Amino acid sequence: MTLHLNGETRRFETAISSVADLLQTLGLGGKPVVVELDRDAVFAKDYAVTPVNDGASVEIVMIAAGG
Template sequence: MQVTVNGTPTDFPSPTPTVATLLDQLGMTGKPVVVELNQRALFPRELASTPVAEGDVLELVQITAGG
């Protein structure tokens, strides 16, 4: 399955049923991440129940702290 992540077409093994699964495959599980799916911001509680489909567009921003 191909989705666009931060402007880059990216292939994932099918099926990738949810946004949470996709984040796990990207190694972002447990990290503070802001997710937008098809121009709609998602709440963290929605990640495990929001499906990902072929052609979806995701914008991911990882929050980091530093000084």
């Protein structure tokens, strides 16, 4: 499976079925992130039910608090 992830093409050996699956594969499961899939924002409550298709464009931004 090939995805365009944060502006770079990434190939995955296994299929990614959902946004939640992608985040888990990247080691980001359960972490505070914002996800955009094919230019549409994906709400955290929908990660498990939002499919990711081969060739999709995904932007992931980590949320960090600071001061």
